[in-house]
Amino acid sequence: MKILVPVKRVIDYNVKVRVKADETGVDLANVKMSMNPFDEIAVEEAICLKEAGVASEVVVVSIGVKQAQETLRTALAMGADRAILVTAADDVHTDIEPLAVANILKAVVDEEQPQIVLAGKQAIDNDMNATGQMLSALLGWSQATFASEVKVEGDAAVVTREVDGGLQTIKVQLPAIITADLRLNEPRYASLPNIMKAKRKPLDEKTPADYGVHVTPRLTVVKTSEPAVREAGEIVGSVDELVAKLKEAGAV
Template sequence: MSKLRILVPIKRVIDYATKPHVNRTQTAVMTANVKHSMNPFDELSIEEAVRLRERNTTPVEEIVAFSAGPPKAQDILRTAMAIGADRSIHVVVEEKDALEPLGVAKLLQKVVDEQKSNLVILGKQSIDDDAGQTGQMLAGLLNWAQATQASKVSIEGESVTVTREVDGGVETLKTKLPMVITTDLRLNEPRYASLPNIMKAKKKKLEKKTLADYGLAENLKLKTIKVTEPPTRKGGVKVEDVDGMISKLKELGAL
């Protein structure tokens, strides 16, 4: 029985509880002096990797956390190691040179080959750009099986069963390793890193690299033209009865 070598890509994003604001030039969201944290969907990924080890239906040889981002991204890698990752890799990319989904997928392809990973678990999307493309692109580049928006994962030997929510209910997929899985919110509830594990994480290996180490360079194909905040929502109105509601709906053109 082959052991699992799990790669968990994670991303540093503006904290989900923080309201983002567009800069004055309307070219980007302001990130200076704004609280950042691990992408919520990636928290699910690292938690699931640790749970796979705890279930022990298939032995887990190693869990590697990976991030490509500014120097401060090492904070979330330390968090991932405190939760249970064995070590981490940080490809330093300045914020102004942020990678696009295809660039991230190509980078991850190189990392998978280097680390000899046979399972990649990553969030279905990041909450900053909401692209939701990286996992699918990576599976295509690797020519691996994939299961997106997973709400349940079961691995026994080489066999992987993934349950995912679809419009009509749930869908169950079954395939074999190696594969790429993207996580959805119903998959699990991430644990908090305990203080002893946070201290242990400081001693775990965090390897710093650059895009050049993987033979890659920033090659952006997309240009952001303009960023604007959504229009202010108008307040609702109260009606006295059902007839008043129907009249109001007709007035708004909804009926």
């Protein structure tokens, strides 16, 4: 069984995001970039399935700028077998829209023929949470989103999902799209020997044109702005004073 894992290069989650002075987008100058955390969880789960003898090959794919090679090498160092980079933009500020990503991934799936596409539930830069669902619709495959546990049983996957009311366990027929939630696993750190080995693993470079897909954006970002600054709180001396303040504010 082959597992395909899409990964995205995003601003590292430890970095404080800053908006450009002209409000045209986020400032990426000299900013640390890394693999989207949910995608890292998906890579870890795919590797665990391979180590358990369920999968025979783990292929990672990234769609974006050429610098995403670093992200793919990280996945290879974690234990993925080979990588595909689809260079779809020259400017690091260009974000490929979910439908274009899904269309490219569909073409990759048609070529690679995996049984499972294991993706992060969303990217932390745009929080779209749409690519996995769009890919499922384009392929006509089963989907199991927000997975916190994955078990493969023959030609089906049993997936525990995180939903508003708690947990939901479903069984989906393979091939299927599965998107990883935060509590699915704890990604491993790549060891130095594996980092060195990753440099020799295959990494194919493609373009959207190779798959017959156009990535012309349909959306235009009008303005990007910082969240409103919260006003300072006020300390009161008693419950009665608190109630009086709330009444003045019209909260009670």
